[in-house]
Amino acid sequence: AQSVTQLGSHVSVSEGALVLLRCNYSSSVPPYLFWYVQYPNQGLQLLLKYTSAATLVKGINGFEAEFKKSETSFHLTKPSAHMSDAAEYFCAVRTDTGRRALTFGSGTRLQVQP
Amino acid sequence: GAGVSQSPSNKVTEKGKDVELRCDPISGHTALYWYRQRLGQGLEFLIYFQGNSAPDKSGLPSDRFSAERTGESVSTLTIQRTQQEDSAVYLCASSLTSGGPTDTQYFGPGTRLTVL
Numbered sequence: 001a002q003s004v005t006q007l008g009s010h011v012s013v014s015e016g017a018l019v020l021l022r023c024n025y026s027s028s029v030p031p032y033l034f035w036y037v038q039y040p041n042q043g044l045q046l047l048l049k050y051t052s053a054a055t056l057v058k059g060i061n062g063f064e065a066e067f068k069k070s071e072t073s074f075h076l077t078k079p080s081a082h083m084s085d086a087a088e089y090f091c092a093v094r095t096d097t098g099r100r101a102l103t104f105g106s107g108t109r110l111q112v113q114p
Numbered sequence: 115g116a117g118v119s120q121s122p123s124n125k126v127t128e129k130g131k132d133v134e135l136r137c138d139p140i141s142g143h144t145a146l147y148w149y150r151q152r153l154g155q156g157l158e159f160l161i162y163f164q165g166n167s168a169p170d171k172s173g174l175p176s177d178r179f180s181a182e183r184t185g186e187s188v189s190t191l192t193i194q195r196t197q198q199e200d201s202a203v204y205l206c207a208s209s210l211t212s213g214g215p216t217d218t219q220y221f222g223p224g225t226r227l228t229v230l
Contacts, residue, residue: 009154032215043118043205043221044157051216090156094215099170101147101159102219 002027002093006105014113019078021108023065023091026072033074034092034102035065044090050074061085086112116140118222120206126228127196135191135225139208146189147207147219148181157205163189196229203227 007022025031032051036044048059055067065076074091088109092102119138127133139146144165149157159173163183174180178197183189193200203226207219 004156006156036221041223043223044207045221046218049216049218092157096215099159099162099172100145100164100215101149101162101170101173102157103159104149104156106154106156 002031002095002103004091004093004103004105006089006091006108008108009106010109010111012111012113013081015083016080019063019076019081019085019110021076021089021091021110023074023076023105024072025074025091025093027093027095029095029097032094032096033065033067034094035059035063035074035076036090036092036104038088038090038107040087047076047089081110081112083112083114086110118206118208118220120204120222120225122225123223124226124228126230128230129198130195132192132194133196133227135193135204135227137189137191137206137208137222139186139189139206140210140220142186143208143210143220144186145209145211145217145219146183147209148189148191149205149207151203151205151224153202160191160204193227196227198229201227201229 003026034049035047050067091105146163148160162170178194181191203224205224207221209217
């Protein structure tokens, strides 16, 4: 079975500061990893996904994430936060075997202060 | 190019009543998923449909929950004899191909269910 842990249910940064949202996974087989963003009163939108092609994955809105097998991590970063980045972010994992659905972390709410 | 749609957007019901939630996937998407999102928590998988294959019901929390899908079209999630702990946002997602591990799931806006 696989699982995801997101450290920090709330993260607050200043506009223009670095955004770092942490995600650690547990999986006995090679994982596929995803970051989704949920804006208020909207559905989830895919930011980026790791499919084993490259360890550094670039997504939409200037976000990127790096897969580190040795650390079992897939942290999401953005060099400079924008007010519009305020949302909830979910890390999710999936594998080749077993359940086809995504297994999600509990989410991190990002606040961006002016 | 409509996305995944869900109805109703909000549903308030009394404890013990049955509710039916609807999901319209993106046209041509063969895989459809239902998830539940309780307040302040991540998404929990409920059920997965892939074409005409038997659905994966392993995430359904009790026999009060059931879902149907006809072919590759609309799906309905039914909760019988609702309980207060059923209050949550119910999200539907669909994906284009055969449910491969790297397929992108596209999510609807959800149905917020409140059980009084």
